[in-house]
Amino acid sequence: MSNTEYKFEGWAGFGPDSVEGKLKFIEYEPKQFAEDDIDMKILYCGICASDISTLSEGWGELKDMWPQVVGHEIVGEVVRVGSNPQNGIKKGDIVGVGAQCDSCLQCHYCNKDKENYCSKGMTGTYNGKFSRTSEGSKSYGGYANYWRGPSHFAIPIPKELDPAEAAPLLCGGGTVYSPLIEHGAGKQATNVGIIGLGGLGHFGVTLATALGAEVTVISHSARKQKDAEELGAKHFLITGDDEAKAFKGHERSLDLIICTSNAPDMNMPAYLSLLRPGGNFIFVGIPEGGQVPTIPLFAMVMGNVHIGGSLIASPQTLKDMLQLVADKKVKSWIQKWSMDKVNEAVPSMIAGNARYRYVLVNEKNGGKL
Ligand SMILES: NC(=O)c1ccc[n+]([C@@H]2O[C@H](COP(=O)([O-])OP(=O)(O)OC[C@H]3O[C@@H](n4cnc5c(N)ncnc54)[C@H](OP(=O)(O)O)[C@@H]3O)[C@@H](O)[C@H]2O)c1
Ligand SMILES: [Zn+2]
Ligand SMILES: [Zn+2]
Incomplete structure (x- = not known):
C-alpha cells in the first residue's frame, strides 16, 4: 500500500x-x-x-x-x-x-x-x-x-x-519542561510545586530540580512520598480530600505550580494560597468529561497570582x-x-x-x- x-x-x-x-x-x-x-x-x-x-x-x-x-x-x-x-x-x-x-x-x-x-x-x-x-x-x-x-x-x-x-x-517531559522554562524555574521561580506524581509529574520533579529549583510534590496520598524524595523533591504535601487543611502553614511558599493531575474537582483557592504574589499556576493536565475548576477570582486578585495553561513543547x-x-x-x-x-x-x-x-x-x- x-x-x-x-x-x-x-x-x-x-x-x-x-x-x-x-x-x-x-x-x-x-x-x-x-x-x-x-x-x-x-x-x-x-x-x-x-x-x-x-x-x-x-x-x-x-x-x-x-x-x-x-x-x-x-x-x-x-x-x-x-x-x-x-x-x-x-x-x-x-x-x-x-x-x-x-x-x-x-x-x-x-x-x-x-x-x-x-x-x-x-x-x-x-x-x-x-x-x-x-x-x-x-x-x-x-x-x-x-x-x-x-x-x-x-x-x-x-x-x-x-x-x-x-x-x-x-x-511527558517536554510538556512540563516548557512551562518550567517559560516561568523561570530555578531562576526567579526558586520554589516549584508539582501537582500529581504520574508520568508528567515525575519529569516535573527531575527537570525542575535539574534547573536548580526546590521542588514540592503535591499528591493525593502518601503512597509516592519515598519515590518523590528519590526523584529529588524536598517537600511532599498530601492533599487527601481536604486541600485547605493540607496546605495550612505552607501559604506563600511557592513561585510556580505545574498541575499535571487529572482530578476534575480541585479547591482552587486552597492551591492558590500556596503561591507568593506574582506566582503562576499552570495547568497541563486536562480532566476527562469537560469538568474544569471554576475561576477563583478573589484568590487571584487578593494574592496577585496568575492561572494559565501550556500545551506540549x-x-x-x-x-x-x-x-x-x-x-x-x-x-x-x-x-x-x-x-x-x-x-x-x-x-x-x-x-x-x-x-x-x-x-x-x-x-x-x-x-x-
Ligand atoms: N498539556 C499538554 O500538552 C499535555 C501533554 C501530555 C499530557 N497531558 C495531560 O496531563 C495529564 C497527566 O498525564 P500523565 O501521562 O502524567 O498521567 P498519569 O501518569 O496518569 O498521572 C496523573 C497523576 O494525576 C494524579 N491524580 C490526581 N487525581 C487523579 C484522578 N482523579 N485520576 C487520575 N490521576 C489523578 C495522580 O498523581 P498522585 O497519585 O500523585 O495524586 C496521577 O499519577 C493528563 O490529563 C494528560 O492528558 C497534557
Ligand atoms: Zn502526551
Ligand atoms: Zn504556523
Whole structure:
C-alpha cells in the first residue's frame, strides 16, 4: 500500500472500549511521502494519559477519526529520508517524535520556535490530519512498526541517552519542561510545586530540580512520598480530600505550580494560597468529561497570582530539554512492556500502576526489553 518494502502496521482502536484491552493490529495507509518527510522504524513508544483520554473519547467523540493508532512518545531509527531532511537527519539516525507532527511552518509562532501554538493549528501525531503536504491524510502514532512524517518534528536523540528513556521525554517531559522554562524555574521561580506524581509529574520533579529549583510534590496520598524524595523533591504535601487543611502553614511558599493531575474537582483557592504574589499556576493536565475548576477570582486578585495553561513543547524546546537531560544525567523512571502486550499495558496504566511511565518496546524492530 505504501510503496515501500515495509508495511505500516500498528495497534488500532475502533471505539472507546479499545482502552479495555481491545486494540487490534491492523495495516493502514500513511500520508504520501513528501521530500521533507522521514520514515522511522519504531523501537520504543511511551504510553501517555492523553492516548487513553483520546481513545476513551473522554475529551470528545472521534467520529470519522476511527480507527485510531495512538502513541506520541516515539523513538526509532530513520530508514528513509527525502531530498529535504531537516534537523540534519540522515538514514540510520535515532530520532524522536512527540505529540506534534506538523504545522504551517510559516506563521509568526512557527517562526518563533512556537510551532505548538501555530496560527493554522497544529497536527497531532495521532488523531490529526495533515494539511501542508498530503492534505487530508490522517496521522498515525507510535503503537506501531513504522512512522512517517515531517522531519522538522523529528528530534535527534543525543548519543548519551538511552533511547527507551528518551521516548517519554518527547511528550511527558517536554510538556512540563516548557512551562518550567517559560516561568523561570530555578531562576526567579526558586520554589516549584508539582501537582500529581504520574508520568508528567515525575519529569516535573527531575527537570525542575535539574534547573536548580526546590521542588514540592503535591499528591493525593502518601503512597509516592519515598519515590518523590528519590526523584529529588524536598517537600511532599498530601492533599487527601481536604486541600485547605493540607496546605495550612505552607501559604506563600511557592513561585510556580505545574498541575499535571487529572482530578476534575480541585479547591482552587486552597492551591492558590500556596503561591507568593506574582506566582503562576499552570495547568497541563486536562480532566476527562469537560469538568474544569471554576475561576477563583478573589484568590487571584487578593494574592496577585496568575492561572494559565501550556500545551506540549516545540521542537527547539525538546532539543534544549534533551541536552539538559544529557548534561545533568537526568533519569526517566520507566517500565518496559513488549508492544505485543499493549492490551495489558493500557489497562494497567489506567489502574494507576505505572511508576512512572510505561514504554512499549517494539522487539521485532530491535527494541530491547
Ligand atoms: N498539556 C499538554 O500538552 C499535555 C501533554 C501530555 C499530557 N497531558 C495531560 O496531563 C495529564 C497527566 O498525564 P500523565 O501521562 O502524567 O498521567 P498519569 O501518569 O496518569 O498521572 C496523573 C497523576 O494525576 C494524579 N491524580 C490526581 N487525581 C487523579 C484522578 N482523579 N485520576 C487520575 N490521576 C489523578 C495522580 O498523581 P498522585 O497519585 O500523585 O495524586 C496521577 O499519577 C493528563 O490529563 C494528560 O492528558 C497534557
Ligand atoms: Zn502526551
Ligand atoms: Zn504556523
